[in-house]
Amino acid sequence: MALIEIENLSVTFRSKGHLVRAVQDVSLSVGDGESYGLVGESGSGKSTILRAICGLAPVTGGTIRIAGQPVPDPRGRDFSRQVQMVFQDPYASLHPRHTLDRVLSEPLAIHGVKGDADRAVMQALDDVGLPRAFRFRYPHQLSGGQRQRVAIARALMLKPRIVLLDEPTSALDASVQAEVLNLLSRLRAERGLTFLMVSHDLAVIDHMCDRVLVMQHGRAVEELNHADLAGAGMKTDYARTLFEASADRML
Ligand SMILES: Nc1ncnc2c1ncn2[C@@H]1O[C@H](COP(=O)(O)OP(=O)(O)OP(=O)(O)O)[C@@H](O)[C@H]1O
Numbered sequence: 001m002a003l004i005e006i007e008n009l010s011v012t013f014r015s016k017g018h019l020v021r022a023v024q025d026v027s028l029s030v031g032d033g034e035s036y037g038l039v040g041e042s043g044s045g046k047s048t049i050l051r052a053i054c055g056l057a058p059v060t061g062g063t064i065r066i067a068g069q070p071v072p073d074p075r076g077r078d079f080s081r082q083v084q085m086v087f088q089d090p091y092a093s094l095h096p097r098h099t100l101d102r103v104l105s106e107p108l109a110i111h112g113v114k115g116d117a118d119r120a121v122m123q124a125l126d127d128v129g130l131p132r133a134f135r136f137r138y139p140h141q142l143s144g145g146q147r148q149r150v151a152i153a154r155a156l157m158l159k160p161r162i163v164l165l166d167e168p169t170s171a172l173d174a175s176v177q178a179e180v181l182n183l184l185s186r187l188r189a190e191r192g193l194t195f196l197m198v199s200h201d202l203a204v205i206d207h208m209c210d211r212v213l214v215m216q217h218g219r220a221v222e223e224l225n226h227a228d229l230a231g232a233g234m235k236t237d238y239a240r241t242l243f244e245a246s247a248d249r250m251l
């Protein structure tokens, strides 16, 4: 069964008196446990799709269903227990004056999760490969890769089924990027997570995703699977150009 179903989604922003059609008539469906990619040039509407799912962008047409249910407005607590998001810039997404202990325990407190919060925080640090001694550090005392591990740990505190990832490694060095991608793959396998992941880099998507939707100017251009990528089986020139730009980094 599809866990995420998006049908004919449109998002239009009103900006300084004119309309910006960020997403136009996009449909996609992500199976339970699948990892699905969104790729395309800057401004093609990738982040807006993730933001629309979370209720952070104005949906002007179409429907979004999670596990068969239309998403509620406002999204509310049940939604955040099912769906969590990881952003590109871990510095901007972590509060600078909150320790990791606070960052990681807050979701539990807000959602009234019972149990041993200290243990849950330590377990979360273990799960993302950070030393327990980091527990009372602040974000500025960590490297970029370590900060992104914290953001991932925070997203998983409520044990969501779905994680939306917006360029989760593009702010990181290449070697750190690979480590964080491997961490994400491992966590997905261990927990049966469903990923919807944005990247402008088809090599990253090829490594991480079962299928990918190529976006341009707010529209879906074409959907590709691994066989299409391996065999350069793109139907559109636009997807082929993206592929050629990343081909030297794909296996
Ligand atoms: N809050 C907003 N108000 C007005 N326009 C917006 C807003 N957010 C996004 N847009 C516009 O919507 C379009 C799609 O933006 P979006 O951020 O989804 O692109 P993207 O594919 O994620 O690009 P990038 O790869 O640069 O992150 C762009 O033209 C952008 O300027």
Ligand SMILES: [Mg+2]
Pocket (backbone or CB within 6 Å): 046, 047, 048, 166
């Ligand atoms: Mg974006």
